[in-house]
Amino acid sequence: MILDVVKPLIRKQLVSKKLLYKPCAVVIGRSGAGKTTLINAICRTQHELNTRKESISRNLYRNDVGCGRNMFSLIDMPEIDSSAVTYKHTFLLREALSATKINTIFIVIKYDSRFGKMIENYFELEQLVYNYGRKIIVIISHWDQSKNPQKNYKEICNLFEDECPNVTNLIFYSEQNYDTEVANLMYSCISNMKEERLNINDENCFFKSNIYQMKSQTKILFQQYQSKANLLEQEYTQLINSIKSSFVEDKDEALHLNIVQFKIDMEVLLQEFRQEYTNAMKELDYYVFNIKMEKENVRICDEFLEKVVSFMSYNLFDNQDPRNLIKRCPNCKLIWFKTEGCDGVTTCGNKIFTNHQDVKSKAFWKYNLQRINGKLQLVKNNMETKTLLKAMHINSNSNRIGCGIEFKWSELPKIEDHLILQLFTVETIDQAKQLIQAGSYREP
Ligand SMILES: Nc1nc2c(ncn2[C@@H]2O[C@H](COP(=O)(O)OP(=O)(O)OP(=O)(O)O)[C@@H](O)[C@H]2O)c(=O)[nH]1
Ligand SMILES: [Zn+2]
Known part of the structure; x- marks a missing residue:
């Protein structure tokens, strides 16, 4: 087999399954591993590279993949740096992991000619999602830095098999131009795993030392956001119920419009709350408040989407329709x-x-x-x-x-x-x- 340096590879080739929903995966990696580069490439987004900001601007991103044959989305995790596992990191990580149902956890590890470093790096990240080993796929990035990819590919596969038997598959890639192939390989892994809501709670030892109590004032504001968001959801639900049961020409399009518009309205609501309280809270409170709202936003939009999709005569996620x-x-x-x-x-x-x-x-x-x-x-x-x-x-x-x-x-x-x-x-x-x-x- 002749290995192409830049072409992505996978340890175990899988047959992609056709799913009738849009699956989601999370991407974890240490700072500098190439996580943002990967997500920007396959989601056509433009998140800043290597922003080591400790700031509140870090959001819970969920991106739709814009290349490859299949639809899926990725949640971009906060940069993880062992020297700075702060409360914010763990909070965002926990919220992001449990925001929506997840099929796969991708752990991005930068290629290192000292393979032991990669294994070390893996274990450090694995502890964050320890109970979900069965969902982990390792992505070796910076693959262009391997001097002998053919040999290294085999060596790394064998090493992971011995040292990290949890890992069911490995993908090797570098940033050059093979976005579609990487997206297809990622989907082949995702589609062979079940979607489930990860249950990461405060009892999990990793987060235990970082328990933070939301201030009662912040709690009240969050509840206000929640009730407004719920009201909006009820309003839209009423409308789609009436569309469903009355004579409307081209119901499918009317329902689809509701999905798109609901998402926009939810985003506007989120922005309103963000702007109104930026200066009213201490930084950490605001950070937590913001992430909680974003998570709620994702949850409510998902629920609404699921409801509307079930009312439509064709499947919005069917890539052959x-x-x-x-x-x-x-x-x-x-x-x-x-x-x-x-x-x-x-x-x-x-x-x-x-x-x-x-x-x-x-x-x-x-x-x-x-x-x-x-x-x-x-x-x-x-x-x-x-x-x-x-x-x-x-x-x-x-x-x-x-x-x-x-x-x-x-x-x-x-x-x-x-x-x-x-x-x-x-x-x-x-x-x-x-x-x-x-x-x-x-x-x-
Ligand atoms: N040679 C090479 N460089 C890469 C590759 N992928 C990313 N890089 C570079 O590595 C650096 C770090 O990439 P990022 O995408 O910012 O890494 P990250 O994991 O998102 O790091 P944070 O933003 O700190 O979370 C950037 O300068 C990229 O241009 C790759 O496959 N090969
Ligand atoms: Zn045009």
């Missing part, structure tokens, strides 16, 4: 057919654009959500009947096309069913789905 794969650019209206990364941030274009225009266009939904006399309601938009201009594969090799703006793929409405039928020259959406499954769709 044309309604998830074909979207219209909100700016230039070009229709894209996407076989990879149908979730996170996408650029309208088949090539990287150098002159980014900052165009703020809004996706055009059939409906609109408005508060009329204080009541949240679904209002129909006036639609022009859309005709098909042209459709392109987003990874097509033809000349540069598209307008270059960025948008979040999963937050755009599906295109009209009749256009999908026209594109695939079929009679039903199911037939289009079959063509996609068979891999026999070609751009017109």
Whole structure:
């Protein structure tokens, strides 16, 4: 076997399973291991590299992966530095680990020619998630620094097998350009593990010495946030229940809009609370307050999403459904057919654009959500009947096309069913789905 230095590798090749929900994994690593670089690359995010800020700006990030064949999200853990295992670190770590259901824990370890260092590094991180050894996958980063990857690959695999039998798999990668492959390898591990809510409580010895009591004032403010968030959730739940049981043309789109808008409203609420209390609290109180709110935000949005998805006639996480794969650019209206990364941030274009225009266009939904006399309601938009201009594969090799703006793929409405039928020259959406499954769709 000839090993390519930069191409990612995996110890045990797994067959990816098709999941009908969007799985989530957490990524842990010591400062400098390359965690942020990895997440930025596959999620197309732009979190600052190597920010050793002790500050409150550190958030509980959950990022949608924007490349590869499958949808999943990653929670970025706080940088961990053995010399500075502060209360904040452990608090954020604990909250992040238990914010949502997790399939996999990725531990990122920087390649070191002294292999013992990597093992040491592993054990140091493993203790944070000790009870969940079965969920751990090790990612060896900086793989380009190996002088003899073919030999080292075998040696490292054997070493981990002997010293850390807990670890069921190893991925080797370096930052060069193989984002899609890394995302696919990560998904193959994730999809073969169950999702579960990790139960990390104060009794866990690691956190014991760091118990902190939230001040009663902070508690009250957090409860205020909670009750506002719950009210919002009730309001939206009422609306989706009424949509479900009444005659609404294109229920799927109306329901999808509710998911997108609910998330926006929840984010606005979070921002309001953040801004209002930044200066009112001591730094540590504010830090805890902020993370607690973020966690609550994630939990409530997940619950709402689960509810709405169950009301829809197709699965929003099915990566073979044309309604998830074909979207219209909100700016230039070009229709894209996407076989990879149908979730996170996408650029309208088949090539990287150098002159980014900052165009703020809004996706055009059939409906609109408005508060009329204080009541949240679904209002129909006036639609022009859309005709098909042209459709392109987003990874097509033809000349540069598209307008270059960025948008979040999963937050755009599906295109009209009749256009999908026209594109695939079929009679039903199911037939289009079959063509996609068979891999026999070609751009017109
Ligand atoms: N040669 C090489 N350098 C890398 C690789 N991945 C990341 N780096 C570099 O390593 C440094 C640290 O990367 P980060 O992504 O900031 O590491 P981190 O684990 O997020 O560290 P914190 O931000 O402190 O949590 C950066 O300068 C990266 O450019 C890699 O695969 N190969
Ligand atoms: Zn465009």
